Amino acid sequence: MQAPLSILREVFGYEQFRGPQAAIVEHVIAGGDALVLMPTGGGKSLCYQVPAIARQRAGHGITVVVSPLIALMHDQVGALHEAGVEAAFLNSTLSGEEAAGVEKRLLRGEVTLLYAAPERVTTPRFLAQLDSLHQRGQLALFAIDEAHCVSQWGHDFRPEYRALTVLHERFAGVPRIALTATADALTRADIVERLQLEDAREFVSSFDRPNISYTIVEKKDPTLQLLRFIEGEHAGEAGIVYCQSRKRVEETAQTLSGQGLTALPYHAGLDTEVRQRHQDRFLREDGIVMVATIAFGMGIDKPDVRFVAHLDMPKNIEGYYQETGRAGRDGLPAAAWMAYGLQDVVNQRRMIDESPAGEDFKQVMRGKLDALLALAEATDCRRVRLLGYFGEDSRPCGNCDNCVSPPQVWDGTDAARKLLSTIYRVQQASGISFGAGHIMDILRGKATEKVKQFGHDRVSTFGLGADFSEAQLRGVLRQLIATGALAVDAQAFNTLQLTEGSRAVLKGEQAVMLRETVAAPSGGRRRAAAGSRSAPPAVAAGLTDAGQARFTALKAWRGEVARAHNLPAYVIFHDATLAAIAAQAPRSLEDLQGISGIGAKKLEAYGSEVLRVVAQAPAGT
Known part of the structure; x- marks a missing residue:
């Protein structure tokens, strides 16, 4: 087979694979099954596109890519065409005649990658077409994108993905690669079981997105x-x-x-x-x-x-x-x-509690929500918390709000005990439950009409929390609900209810530490002026004035080409590729060779035009 690195350079215009891409590609080209967890932007598509090209050139036939989204199919097929790869999709946007044309090309072996939704892949008609290809040894690979959709524990469960087990059962000798950007250990195990990937090699990249x-x-x-x-x-x-x-x-x-x-x-x-x-x-x-x-x-x-x-x-x-x-x-x-804020916690808890799912499923969902709440309430590095959820150790990043502006922390235990005590005493006095606003009014000593109507200005905790701001008390309530020390009854107008977990806080056995409510830090880079709309993209910020002029001219040209081809501009060339061209100011096709993102087909299709745009760009100031 053709070496994968030569395909990467010739077709896609990249000099080297990134991270585990090379190992994944070699494993799949050799016919192995793989489960790939790689963050968004990590280059997952190359992990099956390069093997698809290599296996097709070696005579193994087509690759079927299972994708849940029409827009993604359209853009990826368009990008492959731009790179000189024969690709097609079958979805509802095609007319009957167009779909029949794709199917004929498929059966004639004229397609390297075919994109289709799981609903179509598992139909008797499509499976019969795959049978025909398989019998002729022309079925090279199955790539299952967004594989977390197969898991009920995943964040975007799609029942139709469950039927994809037929691929392994019916075409056992055809390698499969399942890919996702997001899966915790529970979801990962579910993917393996549901897609029968027990013998697949797992490739797990770092989940860190340091940018x-x-x-x-x-x-x-x-x-x-x-x-x-x-x-x-x-x-x-x-x-x-x-x-x-x-x-x-x-x-x-x-x-x-x-x-x-x-x-x-x-x-x-x-x-x-x-x-x-x-x-x-x-x-x-x-x-x-x-x-x-x-x-x-x-x-x-x-x-x-x-x-x-x-x-x-x-x-x-x-x-x-x-x-x-x-x-x-x-x-x-x-x-x-x-x-x-507090209402987010209440709403998410209510959606879980009111869902028709079984109690085991609800318990898992509550645990997942708790992890997100812990991230939101955290006073230490956000990235450490986030990566820790996926089982990855890391160090403080210096690039999140908590690292850039460490928050002040205060002991909310006294406020928590007073809030819980107020809820208890109000329920004892009235026999009914009340919402957060009313409880805070009592504790802060606000004699509202409602407070006086129910005689809650005579509750022993009335006014005991006058020193606490409403924002502070809302933060305390948020954490009490997040940790299960307090519940919200969605069936009774979101009233507050004590739980088994309230006891430890009331007795002072559990501390409640909270971040101070402060104005939000920027947490990242700032613009020199709020309305500065002419600032260059970050990728072009280091260019000279002449380079900026070339970059602007190249972007305008790219926009015209993209509109003519009905494709997003980045499918023609990424900004980074345009910036590299603008920086080098090439004068010949040879000068363009080796610039990242310019493969052989794009050099042939656009090289002369790129040189013209560069030559005619203004000199800058």
Whole structure:
């Protein structure tokens, strides 16, 4: 077989494999099964694309890539075409005639990689076509992308993935590679069992994304906090803002747009055409902020997303890690920012408790939520906590909010005991339960109409917490709920309930240590001016004035080519490739050879035009 490194250089224009890529590629080319855990931006697709090309050139036939997303199929097939690789997809966007054409090419052996959704792969018609290929020795490899979808413990479980066991049962001799960016030990074990990968070799990369800075702030006015974050640190840059509800998505997108940002909403309640149009704009234009529910994002390959923000807390660390990992895929500085508060804790607990799932499943989900709450409340390095969840040891990163501006910590044990005591005494006095606001009013000595109506101004703890601010007490309540020392009854208007865990706190046997409520630190790089929209991308920041001019001209040319090909600009060339061209100012095709990201097909297709753009670019100032 052709050496994988020569394929990497010839087709994709990269000089060397990164991390464990070489070992994975060699193992799969040799016919071995593999389970690959590699962070977003780590180069998972090359781990099956290079073996697919190598095995096809050696006469083993086609590779079937199982992918859950139409947009990802379209972009990856487009990128492979740009690199000179015969690839195709089968999905609902094709007409009957177009799908039949792909199937004929497939059976004639004219396709190297075929992308299809799990629902299609497991249909009798498609399996019969694979049988035909297999009988002729023309089925080279199965690549199962986003493999965490097969696990009920994963953050994006899709039942249709379970049927993929048929691939092993029906085509036992065909190697399989399953890939995911996010899986804890429980999810990993479930993937192995569900896909029958017990004999597969596992490749687990570091989960660290050192270019991402992590910041978590307490909610005060979250939309205003978000706006300050974007304007202060990421003006004019591409980003994703995640919200829990469709209503919040619409309101946030409208607010950001009203402040001069190009913000688009995305959620399942929008028409399919609107969603597609917004996604296309996000992928193809610079500086778009996508405000979305989690319906958006999986498989988004846009490399220059500079920030991912959460206005509401996700369900678990896997979801948080997967979503924040969409920032900085190009390896340049990026930010993960989240605002969360007491109501987030209440809402997530309620969703678990009210779900129709069995108690065992609920218990696992509560444990996953607890881990995310611990990350949010942490006073030590966020990255150490995050990587520790995936079983990886690390040292303080110096690039998260807690490392950059270590928070002050205060002992909230006295406040916690007084809150729990107030809840107990109110229930004893009234025989009913009350919500957080009412309990805090009593403890702080606020004689509201409701407090007086129920006679709670005569409760012995009334006014005992006058020295505590509302923000401090909310922080105490948040941690008590997070640790199970207090519960929220969703069936009774979110009233507070004592639990078995309340006793240890009431007796002073369990300390409650909290971070001081302070203004959010930046947690990352800052812009010189909030409205500076003309600042060059980080990848081009080190260029001379003439280099900047060449980079700008190359980006404009790339945009024209991308529009003509109906592809995202980064599929033509990444920013890093354009920056390298701009820095070197090549004068010949030979000068372009060896620049990362320029393979043989792209050199042939675009080399002369690139040289023309470089030669005609203004000299700079």
